[in-house]
Amino acid sequence: MPTVTMTVNGKQVSGEVEPRTLLVEFLREGLGLTGTHVGCDTSQCGCCVVHVDGRSVKACTMLAVQAEGAEVTTIEGLAADGSLHPLQQAFHENHGLQCGFCTPGMIMSSLELLQRNPDPSEAEVREWLEGNLCRCTGYHNIVKSVLAAAAAMRGAARAAE
């Protein structure tokens, strides 16, 4: 079996995997990082979204061996020093979840949006979340959460200047 090595949430990890092992299986079963969910396993729902080299991807539609040498960030990698990431905080404060199953994917997808566009419109948030399905919320509070996080992150960036 090939050995795969990558950096996950800042730590170098390696493991033996079958080439057919999906990235999401390696993360969940190999590394025990079960924050990344599997909703559909058919590339539709976005519950499995993680970042690979700074781009959001569906970890159920990528092989672990394709991430050889890559920098991977999962939902577990967002909270720094015990305090929630502004996106996590905003989902908490705005009731952006009900059962929470879609939330890790919603947050990891939204993170790329806010990295590219710190001040998105509501329409841009909705369009960006095209690949993330939620069975509970009706999306309104998810969109509200992302907009609130964007405002908080812009505020923090200004304060740092």
Added chain:
Amino acid sequence: MYNFTYHRPRTLAEVAQLLSANEDAKLLAGGQTFIPTLKQRLAQPSDLVDLSGIAELKGIREEGGGLTIGATTTHAEVAGSELVRRLLPALADLAESIGDPQVRNLGTLGGSISNNDPAADYPAGLVGLGATVRTSKREIGAEDFFTGMFETALEEDEIVTAVHFPKPEKAAYAKFPNPASRYAIVGVFVARTGGGVRVAVTGAAPCVFRATELENALAADFSPAALDGVSVPADGLNEDIHASAEYRAHLVKVMAKRAVAAAG
């Protein structure tokens, strides 16, 4: 998924060698079509040859006033490219309309056209612009490249390396997406070029095609109103749970008018 051996070669010569040494080897690009196919056990390759490590297949450059885009360039890279926005904004819009951000981050131009899904967007862009597909063996005009449903002119072991798009005078793409999958129920790419008007339709039939009745009307008068009296025949168009053939025929005209209006 059946198991396979995975390779990530660095050069096209190595790819050729891996393909000739392993009869059941298959190429992997963004995996956004092929990994779901493997999961369903609809394919059983002995070897997967990942094209992502080959530098010469990547990138976007200006060539002869038009654009040349490498096969492994992702939809997100095309949508986000300043160069594509400047020279061929209709193509950037087309790439931006594909699937969702995560699919666009991995899915590639070469993978999309090699797969030739009847509802894929790029085939309309290539045929609409009169693009040329470059492969490891030859150059193929877009209309000769797409030969049927999920069928292309590619031979066994032939690899798409790039696509060259000439610059049109005006162009636009209008798509009526399936609300769930975002694939085109109907997508129409309209271009006015030095050689005439081209209207390419995807999603409506088993394979991309040129709507000659619309092209003729637009050649005389490049305006949405020029299409008012023209009707598109429903014969041979796709019929499924999403749309009837008649509805698709209707959408072809509506999308063509929108594309002409957007092209300005």
